[in-house]
Each structure stands twice: as structure tokens, then as C-alpha cells.
Amino acid sequence: MRVAIMSRRHTRLPSRIVTLLRQCQGLIDVGTARAVGISPDYLSRLARAQLLIRLAEGVYASAETVRELDDWALHELTARAFLFSCSPDAFLTGWSAAAVWGLPTLGPPPAKPTAVRPKQAGRGSKTGAHGIVHTAEIPSHHQQRLIRTRLVSRAWTAATIALTASVGAALVVADAAVRTGGDLPDAIQHMSGWPGVTRARWVATYADPLSESPIETLGRFASIVGGLPTPVSNAWVGDGQPEFRVDGLWPYHHAASEGDGASKYNNRPDAAGIVFKQNEREWRLRRLGLDIARYGFSLAAFRQRELISRFAQLLRDNPPRSEPVRWWKHVPGVGPVEPEPADWPSPHPTGIVLPPGWWRDRR
Incomplete structure (x- = not known):
């Protein structure tokens, strides 16, 4: 038989x-x-x-x-396959781990999956037909497992990506990692002396757990690149009580940014209803005294200078006032709460210095 x-x-x-x-x-x-x-x-x-x-x-x-499969889904599958051919002490890392974790990714995937294993005498990094294996000491609490796959933690994933990726792409991953509780500084303390660690420290410093999507991260990053005041992510506003969340809020300017994802409208039978609700929402926001700048993913990801110019014009048209708009901080799992003094953004440019070559991507 x-x-x-x-x-x-x-x-x-x-x-x-x-x-x-x-x-x-x-x-x-x-x-x-x-x-x-x-x-x-x-x-x-x-x-x-x-x-x-x-x-x-x-x-x-x-x-x-x-x-x-699309490019990233294929990389995720290929990365998990590659790990089967590695030694039992190897873990997926970098973009390969990000794909398995389901962290947001910008740009194309790397040509080959990447794994990491402990250093041993006579065993160094190697590049094979199906992937790349680096050597490094990974603390046990950053060694994890998901769907039959050994991989580094979300925090270690984001930190290693930040070593070589463009800062914008790295910040998108880092925001998602810290939103789920990832401790990037803890991971980076084990990377002292590694090439690119200065970039990684910068990304860890400015990662924001309140940013909930890549388009929101890219909008905030445009403000940083443009030397503008930094907005509050996902702040609540309302008439005496929290009613709406805005993607980015400049309280002293009475201004907000709103990122529009194409998936919100594409191929949906309820698209007309979504647009109606959005228009009603925007009318209410403007009645609260907010001026609003809308932007799409293409603008944020590929035409950053244009987005910076849009935000700069918004803030010029709405100079800082002595009385800020009423707002509440969003706490995931809790909802709106009164902001603490440390939660208030400066109405003035922060002067954040980007790391050298922040736009370069060496994935």
C-alpha cells in the first residue's frame, strides 16, 4: 500500500x-x-x-x-521555516521576529531571514542559502516562543531593528512594542558597543505607547523631524467631558492632526456611513474650537516634507494661547484620565536632535 x-x-x-x-x-x-x-x-x-x-x-x-502570500507574509513563513534548520539554541530576531510577532512593518522585508544564537568558541555568524545567523548573548527573559517558533521578545526585536533601520520605520515598530509592555531600555542595556546602539537609544527614548498605528507614529515623527512642537497622542477632547479622541493634539494651539487609513474606506459597503460619521465628528471637533489637519498614509510615509509643511502651517495659523483646550490623557484599558503635569507638551519646538543618518535603512 x-x-x-x-x-x-x-x-x-x-x-x-x-x-x-x-x-x-x-x-x-x-x-x-x-x-x-x-x-x-x-x-x-x-x-x-x-x-x-x-x-x-x-x-x-x-x-x-x-x-x-504578500512579501511580508512570505517572509514570516520563510523565517519560521529557516528556524527549523537552525540549532536548537537559535532565535529569530530583527525584522524576521517582527513578522512573526505581527509588529507593523514599513518597506520591503530583508532578502533573508535572520536568527541569533549564543556565542561559542569556533562558532560565529554565518550566511547560508536560506538565512543569516548572528551570535549574541540574549538574556533569558528576552527568549520567547510563539507558534512553534523560538524568537526574541518584542522589545529585543524593536531594539535590534532600531540598530539599522531608518528611524521612522524603527519608531513604528518601537511604538507597537512598548504599547504591549515591551521594555526597550532593558533590551538596549545589553547592546552596549553594538553598531547603531545610539540610534536604538534614541528610538527607545521617543517611543510612545499611546500611538496606536503606523500612521499616527509617522505623523508624530514628522513633527519631530520638522522641529515642531510634539503633539499628544490619542488625547481625548470634549465639551466638559471626554467625547472624542484625536490622533495628535497640540493643546495650546487648539489644533489637532487626524490620520486617515485607506482601509477605513476601501471596498466597504458601509463606506458612506463611515464618511458621514467622520464629517459629523469633525464638525463637533471644530465646534470645540479645534483646527484640524488631515493626512493619509502615503503623505506620512513617502512625502514627509509635505506633511511637515502642512503641520507647520496649521500651527502658524493657530499660535499658542495662554488657555489650552480642555483635554484628557488616554490610558489603554482605562480610558480618559486627567493629565498629570508631565503629560503636558510644550507649546514650543522641543529641539529634539535626531541621530546622524536617521533616514538611512540598512535592513
Whole structure:
């Protein structure tokens, strides 16, 4: 019976392979396959039939699934596959860990997955056909596991990305990491002397757990790059009580920024209703005395100078007043609370100095 099955020409994946792929989060390694009675030769035959595709040494995925993945989803799958071929003490790191964690990513993925393992005599960094392995000491509390995958913590992930990524892209990842409780300074203290650690420290200093999306992060970062006053992220405003949250608020200028994600409207049957509610919301915000600058992701990510100019004009048109607009700080899981003195932003440019070459990206 086994010989007959092996010799049959398959035109689609056998049901037991489909089931195993589902149980193993899209990947079959030869060790797992052997444990359930599937030989490596059988997997090779399915690969030659172009039903499976080998993503790393001894690790396969559905060819049909791979063809349907976007660049980052493919990198996530390939990174998990690569880790199967690494030593048991290796962990995914950098952008590869970010993809598995589901942290937000800007730009294309790196050409190859990256892992890290402890330093040992006679064992250094290496680049292979399926990925790159670096050596470094990773504290145990930054060694984690997710969907059968060993990877560094979100904080360590964001810190290592900040070593080489453009500061804007790194800040997007860092905001997401600290929003889930990641401690970037704790990770970075173990990176003393590493190339790029100054950039990483800058990113850790200015990461904001109140920023909830890449477009919000990029809007705040534009204010920093432009030497403008820094807005409060996701502040509540209202007539005597908190009613609405705005993406960025300059309380003393009575001004706010609002980032519009395209997914809010694209291909949605309720798009007209969303636009109506947005217009009603903006009318209420303006009745509260707020002037508003709206912007989209394309402007924030690819036309930063234009966005800076828009914000600068907004603040020029609304110079600081002695009486700020009434606002409340947003605390995740709690809601609006009275701001503490340390929560108030300066109405004046902060003079934040960016790290040298902050725009360069060496992923």
C-alpha cells in the first residue's frame, strides 16, 4: 500500500498533508513528518510535483499558499521555516521576529531571514542559502516562543531593528512594542558597543505607547523631524467631558492632526456611513474650537516634507494661547484620565536632535 501511494502521480495535495500543514501552522518539517509516518522522500516527490515547496533544509509549505502570500507574509513563513534548520539554541530576531510577532512593518522585508544564537568558541555568524545567523548573548527573559517558533521578545526585536533601520520605520515598530509592555531600555542595556546602539537609544527614548498605528507614529515623527512642537497622542477632547479622541493634539494651539487609513474606506459597503460619521465628528471637533489637519498614509510615509509643511502651517495659523483646550490623557484599558503635569507638551519646538543618518535603512 505504501509503494502504491508513493508512486501515484498527485495533482493536488493529499488530505493528510493538508491536515498536517494546518496542524503545523503552514509548515511541515521532516522530523514531524516522520513521526506520523510520512517519509522525506514522499515530501520530495510532492515538491517535484510542485505541490509543496521547500523553504529551508527539510522544511516544506504548500506551493499554492506560498504563491498567494504578500512579501511580508512570505517572509514570516520563510523565517519560521529557516528556524527549523537552525540549532536548537537559535532565535529569530530583527525584522524576521517582527513578522512573526505581527509588529507593523514599513518597506520591503530583508532578502533573508535572520536568527541569533549564543556565542561559542569556533562558532560565529554565518550566511547560508536560506538565512543569516548572528551570535549574541540574549538574556533569558528576552527568549520567547510563539507558534512553534523560538524568537526574541518584542522589545529585543524593536531594539535590534532600531540598530539599522531608518528611524521612522524603527519608531513604528518601537511604538507597537512598548504599547504591549515591551521594555526597550532593558533590551538596549545589553547592546552596549553594538553598531547603531545610539540610534536604538534614541528610538527607545521617543517611543510612545499611546500611538496606536503606523500612521499616527509617522505623523508624530514628522513633527519631530520638522522641529515642531510634539503633539499628544490619542488625547481625548470634549465639551466638559471626554467625547472624542484625536490622533495628535497640540493643546495650546487648539489644533489637532487626524490620520486617515485607506482601509477605513476601501471596498466597504458601509463606506458612506463611515464618511458621514467622520464629517459629523469633525464638525463637533471644530465646534470645540479645534483646527484640524488631515493626512493619509502615503503623505506620512513617502512625502514627509509635505506633511511637515502642512503641520507647520496649521500651527502658524493657530499660535499658542495662554488657555489650552480642555483635554484628557488616554490610558489603554482605562480610558480618559486627567493629565498629570508631565503629560503636558510644550507649546514650543522641543529641539529634539535626531541621530546622524536617521533616514538611512540598512535592513
